[in-house]
Every structure is written in C-alpha cells, then in structure tokens.
Amino acid sequence: MADAPPPDDAAGVEPSRFDELSPEQHRTLAYASSIGSEFDFPLLVAAMGIEEERLAEQLERLVHLGVLRERSGGDHFAFVEEEFRARIYRSLTESRLRVLHRKIAEAMERMYPTPSAEVVAELGRHYFLGKLPEKSRLYNRLASENARSADDPESAAHYLERVRVDLESAEGDHRHDLAEVDEALGELYYSTANFPAADRYFSEALEHLGSEEPRIRGRLLLARAEIAREKLDIEGATAQATEAETLFEAADDPLGRAQTYRLLGRVAFHRGAYREALDESMRSLYALGDTKDPRLLGELSIDIGNSFALLGPDVSNEAVGWYERAIDRLTEAGDWVELSRAYHNLGVSLGERRPIDGLEQLERAREMGDRAHDPRSVGRALLSGVELRLSLGQLEEAARDNEQAGRILERLGDELGLEQVEVNRGLIAEKQGQWDDAERSYTSALEICRRFRLPADEAEVHFYLARLRFKTRNFEAARHDFRAAVNLGVADLKPTLANQVEELKRQLDAADTGTPLPGTGPDGAPPQ
16 A cells, blocks of 8 residues: 555545444444555454454444455455545544554554564554654665565665655754665665666765765765766766765775776776776776675676677677676676676677577576566667677567667666667668668667767767668768768777678778679679
8 A cells, every 4th residue: 555545536436335334334444444455354453452243243234335345265355445445544634544553553563573574564654654753664674675685676665765754754863874775765766777866865865974974975976976877977977986986095995996996997988998998897806806795796797798898809708708707796696687787798799609699698688687677677688689680680570679678768768778779770771671761760879879979889870871871872971971980990999890891991992993892783882
C-alpha cells in the first residue's frame, strides 16, 4: 500500500452501503483498511485488542454485506472493492490514522519477533504512518538494505525516502545522517540511470556536509563528476574530478585518488584519447596498491579492456583478457550493473571476429541488466548487437533490436545511446539500398556528435557518409566527408575501420583518375 491514500474518488461505491455501517463495523473496517487491501485475521485481532469470536462475527456480517471476501483457507480477507477501502481510509482523521498504524505496527512486532523481509517493510510503513520516527527509521533502513540485496533498487530508494522524511522532521542536528542517506539515495538512483535524481541527492549531501569530512566530500564530488560524464559534460566532469583529487590528496586517501584517476581515464576515453585513458587507468591500478575490493578492480578492468579494444587489433586479445578478469571480480562482488557492462564490452570485442560469440555475450549482458533492473544496460546491449546481426545478414532482427533499444533509451534520455541508434538506422537503410533514409540517419547522428563533442563517433559517421555518397556517385560530397573523417583521425579513433578507410581511399583516388577498380562501374562507383 502507498504511503498516502489514493485520490478521493468514490466512483463505483454505493453511498448507502457506507452510510449504513454500524459504529462497530466502521471501527473494524478502519483498522482493516489501514492494514491494506488484504489482511490476516490474527493481525486484525491483535491490533484491535478484542475477543476473537466477536471480531469473527463482525467480519462474517461484512462478508454477507459484500464489503469483504474471505480467501480460501480462512483467516485471510480482502476488500471486494478497492474504492470502498479507500473511502473508509479517507474518512479517518490524521490523528486516528496515527493511532491505527501505530497499533498495527506494535501488534506485528509482537507477532513476528524475527520478521521476514516482507514484514520488515510493513513495519517500516506502519511506523512511518504512525509517526514514530525512531522505529520508522530502524525498519525502513532495514527494508532498504533487504531490497538492495534482492536487486530491487526502486523499492530500496522508496524506503530510504521515508528515512529522509523522518530525519528532516526530527529535532536536533542530523546533517551527517542526512548526508549519509542522500549519498545512498544518489547511488540507488544512479544505478537505475535516473541521473537527475542522483545528482540532486549528491548535491544535497554536499550541502549537509559543508566543509567537513573531506573524504566524503571528495567521494560525492566524484559521484557528481561521473554523472556529468554520463551526460557528456566533459568540462564539468573534469572540474569536479580535479576538485575531488585535491581533497583526497589532503586527506591522504589512496583509494579516493585511484577512483579519481579512473574517472579521468573514462573522460579521456570519451574524448577519443585512448592511450591517455589507458595511462590514467593504469595509474589508478597502481594507486590501489594492495586493495582487494573486487567491485573497484572489476570496474577498472573494464576500463583497461576498453582502452586496449580501441588501440588496434594487435592488442585485442589483451582487451578480452581484461574483460574476463572483470567478469570474475564483479561476479564475486555481485554487482550486476557493472557485470552487464563487462559482458557487453566482451561481446563487442569478440563480435568483431566472431559475431555469433559476440551476440551470446551481449545476451548475457541483457540478462544482467534485467537482473539489476537497469533498462539502460538492456538497451545498450541490444544496440551493440545490431551491427553484429548486420554482419550475419540478419536485417529484420537488426532493425527490430535497434528500434526496441531506441524506445528504451529515448525514455531514459540517453543521448549517446540515441546517437548510436541513428547510426544503426543508417547502416540498416544502407544495407537495404534506401540511400535517402540512410543519409538522413547519418546526418542526424552527426548533429548529436557535434553537439556533445564526440570526435571518435563524429569521425565514424563522416566515414559512413563518405562511403554512402561514394555509392550514390556524389563524389564531391564523398571526398568532403572522407577528408573530415581523416582529419578527425578516424583510423586511430576507430581502428576496426582502418582497412575500410584504406579501401575507400583507393576507390576515391581511382574515381579522381577515372580508372575503375575491379568490381566497380566505369565511373569508379560500385555497380547499383
């Protein structure tokens, strides 16, 4: 049941049935509606503190009136109409509700001295609505921990929001407690790709801390820098990471420094500076020293693998090895979001030579994303499988997966992912010979690349446009896009395209001299 009653809408509820209830029936239904849409007889008895037979008779009458129904097996009842339950609940004053929820919670505590996770969550709800903040904080914190352990970050955040409300209304100075809760909420929202909410909570945690706790301030700044990186705000990410590094240096925190170097490496990677990214990642690895944190080591292993993957085919086996290390460590840590990323990047790396093996790893990435309730991981894995499906001639499957990924990433506002959706649309249209559609998709992708200053992706899209325009015999435009791709460093930024870049150069040179290449038409373009 939600923390607040549903909107005041009594459609479908017969007024006469509500008005004709006796005071004793009203009291019984007040307790029952506060428990929820369904309730157990023993809990209702314990909360109301009345004799069992008397309550059983009341429930029997309410069943005959059509207000309640008895579930099979007995001792378990439910409201026939949720709107009727909501009307009963809304009719109660706040003071009465506080008393009811408090009595229900106290009865539950007596009945369940070692409560299950489900009972803990209910205790948190009733104590929260019963306005007993200390008990509410205790059970809602525990409920949040249980939900996080069960890979349910949305529920974990919901329970912590209650803790936060209780802390804000409590007497005394609770700034440090609020900062701790805000940081935890930021991490939970970050794990579900709700970056605006995560950034808001990390910012509020910083405000609560003020100038105290340099280590924690550095950690929060680093978290905000990570969000800025995700939003492709490279300057913001770099500035906050640099500020965090200063705090970690002052606090002599090697782990904090290592995490900062890792983030700077990821920022360099987004700029297409893969050698710099690898250097920063290795710097982070050395700064860790004897640290054995499997989650951090797993995340760092992914980053190192990513750099090797884009430093050329000669070191592709190094990339695979680092991804496999990451999978081992993240499996040990139980970090399904990062494990999805490790499987994802392993799939992309293997897929360059063995598309079927690559698709298998990407399917595992999707499974881990589902397990983590992380739609972005699912969308990105679908997205990366498109090019592999195209290489296998699976056009329909490629188009299906690309559009599904597009819907997911559009809901999340993932601009970087949507840029790849447009590139894939162009590749699919090009395979189908739909030149105009392909050009529109590539042009749309190019605009996103320029807006967010993504030189590696921009170089790739210029190359695809050059190839497309060469096919359609628009040689002048093809040369323009080819020069743009080369000037951006396409062969270095996208080493998997190096051979194709060289081949297109030969074709363009041949078209300049009027010498047709084998397999092309008399004007140097491929036959249509």
